[in-house]
Amino acid sequence: MSETTPSAFETQTFDDRIDVDVKIGSADVFAIIKRSLGYLRDFRHLLTAKIVLVLVSIIPGIVIVWLPKIMTDQVVLGRPFHDDEVPFPPYMMPFVNLIRDWSQMEIMGAVIALFVLVLFIFGRGENSVELAQGEDSATQSENAMNAGSSATSGIVGFIETLVHVRLSQHLTNRIRSDLFARMKELPTTTLDDQRIGDAVYRVMYDATQLPSLCHLITLRPIITIVGAAVMIYLMNYSYGDVAPELIYFALALIPLSLITTVPLAPLFRRVEQNSRAAGSATTNALEQSLGNIRLVQSLGGMSEELKSVDEKSQTSFRQFFYVRVVGVLVYFASLAALIGMTIYAALGISNDVIAGRLTVGDFWVIGTFFFGLGEAALGIGTLWITAQGHSAALRRVFFFIDQKTERDDAAGEITFGDSVRFDGVDYHYPNGRAALRDINLELSAGEVVAIVGATGSGKTSLAYMIPGFLRPTRGSMWIDDVDSASISVESLRANATYVFQEHQLLSTSIRENLALAKPDATDDEMREALTTAGAIDFVTDLPAGLDTVLGRSGDTLSVGQQQRLCIARGLIRKTPILVLDEPTAALDPETENALVTALRKPDDARLVVIIAHRLSTIRRADRIIFLDDGEIRDVGRHDELMASDTGYRRYVELQSGSG
Numbered sequence: 097m098s099e100t101t102p103s104a105f106e107t108q109t110f111d112d113r114i115d116v117d118v119k120i121g122s123a124d125v126f127a128i129i130k131r132s133l134g135y136l137r138d139f140r141h142l143l144t145a146k147i148v149l150v151l152v153s154i155i156p157g158i159v160i161v162w163l164p165k166i167m168t169d170q171v172v173l174g175r176p177f178h179d180d181e182v183p184f185p186p187y188m189m190p191f192v193n194l195i196r197d198w199s200q201m202e203i204m205g206a207v208i209a210l211f212v213l214v215l216f217i218f219g220r221g222e223n224s225v226e227l228a229q230g231e232d233s234a235t236q237s238e239n240a241m242n243a244g245s246s247a248t249s250g251i252v253g254f255i256e257t258l259v260h261v262r263l264s265q266h267l268t269n270r271i272r273s274d275l276f277a278r279m280k281e282l283p284t285t286t287l288d289d290q291r292i293g294d295a296v297y298r299v300m301y302d303a304t305q306l307p308s309l310c311h312l313i314t315l316r317p318i319i320t321i322v323g324a325a326v327m328i329y330l331m332n333y334s335y336g337d338v339a340p341e342l343i344y345f346a347l348a349l350i351p352l353s354l355i356t357t358v359p360l361a362p363l364f365r366r367v368e369q370n371s372r373a374a375g376s377a378t379t380n381a382l383e384q385s386l387g388n389i390r391l392v393q394s395l396g397g398m399s400e401e402l403k404s405v406d407e408k409s410q411t412s413f414r415q416f417f418y419v420r421v422v423g424v425l426v427y428f429a430s431l432a433a434l435i436g437m438t439i440y441a442a443l444g445i446s447n448d449v450i451a452g453r454l455t456v457g458d459f460w461v462i463g464t465f466f467f468g469l470g471e472a473a474l475g476i477g478t479l480w481i482t483a484q485g486h487s488a489a490l491r492r493v494f495f496f497i498d499q500k501t502e503r504d505d506a507a508g509e510i511t512f513g514d515s516v517r518f519d520g521v522d523y524h525y526p527n528g529r530a531a532l533r534d535i536n537l538e539l540s541a542g543e544v545v546a547i548v549g550a551t552g553s554g555k556t557s558l559a560y561m562i563p564g565f566l567r568p569t570r571g572s573m574w575i576d577d578v579d580s581a582s583i584s585v586e587s588l589r590a591n592a593t594y595v596f597q598e599h600q601l602l603s604t605s606i607r608e609n610l611a612l613a614k615p616d617a618t619d620d621e622m623r624e625a626l627t628t629a630g631a632i633d634f635v636t637d638l639p640a641g642l643d644t645v646l647g648r649s650g651d652t653l654s655v656g657q658q659q660r661l662c663i664a665r666g667l668i669r670k671t672p673i674l675v676l677d678e679p680t681a682a683l684d685p686e687t688e689n690a691l692v693t694a695l696r697k698p699d700d701a702r703l704v705v706i707i708a709h710r711l712s713t714i715r716r717a718d719r720i721i722f723l724d725d726g727e728i729r730d731v732g733r734h735d736e737l738m739a740s741d742t743g744y745r746r747y748v749e750l751q752s753g754s755g
């Protein structure tokens with residue numbers, strides 16, 4: 097099997113930064129299939145029901161197929177039933193024996209009655225529940241997840257379709273939840289690189305391929321093998337003497353379709369991967385422009401942005417077109433095999449009818465069998481090629497499910513009591529940037545510590561260590577003499593609240609934003625926190641008070657108000673450690689004063705870490721940690737540090753000189 101493909105289908109790099117090695121081979125596809133089938137374990141009752149119904153739905157096909165023969169031979173041509181002609185299969189004999197001596201009209205009535213009965217139970221033709229579908233991932237994904245079908249309609253078909261839809265929905269829901277759970281637990285540094293548009297695409301469109309793959313691998317072989325076995329039996333039983341070679345010719349379609357389609361498998365995977373990556377890139381571009389719409393509008397970048405989305409969208413369409421082209425290639429490859437067989441079979445059957453070995457009515461029966469068998473053989477022969485597209489999509493899902501998350505790191509629990517100690521801590525970001533070097537520091541309960549330093553000096557990086565947003569790349573952080581490497585993120589975050597430098601609010605009500613920190617917070621607790629954060633006045637003035645719904649990321653409030661709300665949300669958790677990253681930027685000196693005073697209650701055993709620029713805040717800290725280019729330069733009280741020639745003093749003088 098050749099892995100070389102035309103250049104238009106070459107693997108391209110789209111805008112993924114994490115999932116960059118997208119090439120998969122046949123062995124990977126086997127692994128993906130095996131893993132996908134594991135999802136069926138929890139839904140085996142539905143799967144069993146579906147399989148039973150699939151098998152039951154073979155019945156109408158093998159009954160109805162004989163009715164046109166009786167209509168033609170016995171009703172229209174008026175021939176009596178002859179035992180020396182082609183025998184009816186055993187299951188038809190009770191019916192045949194019943195009508196054997198009836199008149200032509202009576203036989204017709206019986207045939208119609210049987211037909212109506214079969215029609216009632218099994219309906220005529222297929223039944224399917226699906227939405228209007230185009231050649232795009234969105235509607236196809238929607239169908240992959242919510243559609244169901246049955247080879248029959250009637251009562252059996254109705255039940256089978258329902259079972260099918262439920263099974264697909266359960267499978268999609270399970271894999272989506274797995275994927276989403278994993279994505280939201282990714283380490284902070286991975287999340288920085290994971291584009292939201294791409295994540296949405298994987299959850300919405302890639303995950304939905306699970307039911308399709310599961311159905312393909314389980315149901316298709318069962319349907320085709322059982323169906324083929326029944327047809328071979330019937331053909332042999334009734335026509336074995338006349339046309340045994342027809343069976344072999346129909347079965348030859350299995351190797352023939354394999355030979356013609358398998359070489360296309362690597363190409364199929366490649367174009368499917370590219371198409372999905374291009375689709376993600378379009379979603380990313382949309383997310384990027386809509387997420388920063390204010391910026392885009394203000395910088396007059398509307399037409400540029402439109403062009404970018406437009407280009408991504410065009411690329412995505414082109415990639416999808418390639419998928420279709422390869423799909424058509426595969427289809428024709430398998431069809432070529434079928435066409436050859438059909439011509440041969442049609443000639444053969446006609447010859448036998450003319451020569452009198454078969455009746456005219458036999459033409460229908462044998463033709464139906466031959467095509468049924470041929471289709472079954474094609475179904476098996478094209479199974480592998482069909483699995484390629486689904487596998488390419490599911491690889492993208494499993495890639496993220498397999499990502500190491502913060503939860504995997506450690507499981508220990510702790511309740512902070514005395515101290516946080518940094519012992520020779522370095523931190524390097526994944527891109528190699530050394531943000532912290534050899535940090536040795538002990539922070540104690542009851543202290544208010546200020547972290548000070550120029551922009552980019554590593555203040556946020558250092559503070560991020562405390563709730564475990566970042567873990568030391570060298571050295572260790574100890575909490576009450578327990579190595580934080582052994583403490584779970586949940587436990588670290590239960591002890592420490594971090595109020596971010598960039599305020600982050602949800603577009604829900606103020607109450608819901610506060611409840612995010614403490615779901616069972618009472619109104620009094622909320623008011624208390626809002627008061628300390630200097631937010632109570634404007635919240636009370638809002639028409640709906642606590643129930644006021646905010647705009648996108650809190651946009652309907654002023655920036656200072658948003659920040660105060662974030663501080664209140666941090667306060668409400670009442671954790672033993674509180675980290676405030678530049679909280680005072682949007683506070684006026686008076687509010688800030690009140691906040692620091694509230695945080696400095698003498699009996700408070702809380703450890704408060706404030707990253708601050710404003711001198712009045714820094715001054716009131718018990719200790720100042722002065723950072724310079726990732727290293728601790730000075731530690732001490734404001735007065736002490738100002739008394740000698742310290743880096744801190746130069747920094748303060750520079751600040752006040754320029755300010």
Ligand SMILES: Nc1ncnc2c1ncn2[C@@H]1O[C@H](COP(=O)(O)OP(=O)(O)OP(=O)(O)O)[C@@H](O)[C@H]1O
Binds near residue numbers: 288553554558
């Ligand atoms: N996700 C990241 N990946 C790579 N480098 C980063 C990342 N975040 C920060 N850095 C780098 O690490 C260094 C320290 O950044 P940090 O955010 O800790 O600075 P800071 O002192 O908080 O600055 P500021 O006062 O501007 O908030 C900077 O040089 C920055 O460029």
Ligand SMILES: [Mg+2]
Binds near residue numbers: 597
């Ligand atoms: Mg910072």
